[in-house]
Amino acid sequence: QVQLVESGGGSVQAGGSLRLSCVVSGYNSKRPGCVGWFRQAPGKEREGVASIAGDGTITYADSVKGRFTISQDNAKDTLYLEMNSLKPEDTAMYYCVAEASFGNRFGACIFGYWGQGTRVTVSS
Numbered sequence: 001q002v003q004l005v006e007s008g009g010g011s012v013q014a015g016g017s018l019r020l021s022c023v024v025s026g027y028n029s030k031r032p033g034c035v036g037w038f039r040q041a042p043g044k045e046r047e048g049v050a051s052i053a054g055d056g057t058i059t060y061a062d063s064v065k066g067r068f069t070i071s072q073d074n075a076k077d078t079l080y081l082e083m084n085s086l087k088p089e090d091t092a093m094y095y096c097v098a099e100a101s102f103g104n105r106f107g108a109c110i111f112g113y114w115g116q117g118t119r120v121t122v123s124s
Contacts (some may be wrong), residue, residue: 003025023076
């Protein structure tokens with residue numbers, strides 16, 4: 001049973017920073033080839049934010065390039081999303097995601113496993 005547990009969300013003012021973390025478990029001896037982050041703002045559809053493919057390729061949504069950084073610590077089975085220069089439009093529920101055979105595509109990856117999400121609120 002794949003499990004993704006996020007933490008690190010919160011409320012910040014515009015221009016501030018947050019770091020999200022996600023512990024990935026349940027893949028037994030084989031790590032997922034793709035991991036990443038999606039978000040869903042109120043009244044909007046879920047959108048891909050950043051991902052790391054199995055070959056190390058990193059993809060960012062245009063809206064976060066230069067501000068967000070995705071990284072992973074394989075020794076800790078943990079995925080991170082460092083978010084800087086936050087804007088009110090970054091307000092959303094952020095979900096940690098991992099690859100599956102079917103689901104939502106972002107970059108070269110298909111994501112079908114989702115965490116429960118962590119809320120990020122950016123005030124102006």
